[in-house]
Amino acid sequence: MSLFSLFLLTSLANILSPGMGVIFAIVLSLQQGWHKTVFFSLGQAVGISILFTAAMSGMGVILASSPTLFGIIKIAGAFFILYLGWRSWHKPAMHFGSERDSSAQSSAAIPKDAFSNFYKGVAISLCNPQPIIFGISVLPQFVDPQQSYLAQSVLMISVYALLVFINLVLYAMLAEKARRFFTGPRGSQIINRASACVFFAIGALVLVFAVKDFL
16 A cells, blocks of 8 residues: 555544534534535635644654644634634624525625635634644654655645545535424524623533643
């Protein structure tokens, strides 16, 4: 089996296990529909690419060797997630009406929501330094020393980012099927409050583990 095949298997095993990005994609899909989650997924892929580029270029080693900086990034990420939970809790209830009404609302809101979701995807990726550790410890194992290091790095980062994007979109599409069971403002409010609780739980866990790193 080639090194690239092993890389694909390892990447799929890592990506398919639900993590923070998957949870956020599901929450956004329940709130807004899977079409708008595509932009979040794209942001996640871009953020992962940035982190892997840092890891493969040697910057990741500096970050991993600095517990203080590593902890600061984790704490910043935790507060960002808690902020998203607060926004979701106070978000006005929407009416999940007919498909035609939903399409009209989506078309009018796409520009604003698209950029917002894209930035959320990038920010959440960058606030999660774990991919840097994966990039430092795992990716170099699949580099063939007889081939161009730059070309192999670009290929692996691109393929991994594409797999992340496809995985999140698929999760979002499955989540939207559950969204169809909720109709009217009451259903929307339930989704918003449940999403907020998920954000609060994740943010609290990330914050606790980040603070422990300083103790």
